[in-house]
Amino acid sequence: MLLQKIKRATLTLVVLVCVFGLVVLLFMQRPVHIKTELPELTQLNPAQLSSSAPVNSAIVSQRPLFWAERKPYVGAAEPMPEAAPKRVNDALDNAELVGVFAAGLTSSVVLKIKKGDVHRVVVDGLYQDWRLVGVSPSSATFIFEGDESQEQPSVKEISLNHREPLPAKWQGKQQNLSEKQ
DSSP states (O other): OHHHHHHHHHHHHHHHHHHHHHHHHHHHHSOOOOOOSOOOOOSOOHHHHHSSSOOOHHHHHHSOSOOTTOOOOOOOOOOOOOOOOOOOOOTTTTEEEEEEEOOGGGOEEEEEETTSOEEEEETTOEETTEEEEEEETTEEEEEEOSOTTSOSOSEEEEEBOOOOOOOTTOOOOOOOOSSOO
């Protein structure tokens, strides 16, 4: 029984070696030729391939798919779009700090814009891409979170403008405050 298995394994091995030898001989008789000169691509362009018109498949099959000199198709150069001028976000340049509510996480400030608009901004709130990150009794600190391509400072601090104090001896108008007129 063992002798039969050995004979069968030997016979299988001999057959495999013979088949492998035949395959090697067949491929050694045919040299591989790489075409370096290719027919000109005059009848076929990418516009034809993308259209719904039928394409002559013989033109496509004449050229090999891979070769060393193959280059990608380069279409007509598109004009480069003009770079947009960099704008500076000057929203806080026109703002005046008129009120501060400093109370930890619930702090807020009141901004008066030169146009007359008044805005309340809370801590971590945004005003035209500027985030309020800090509030003190006399100032507010903003960080710019808009487009980074803009050339401008990223941190801005605005101080509270206090009015001039009244004179110590000021008594106000000395009028009769009764309802009768």
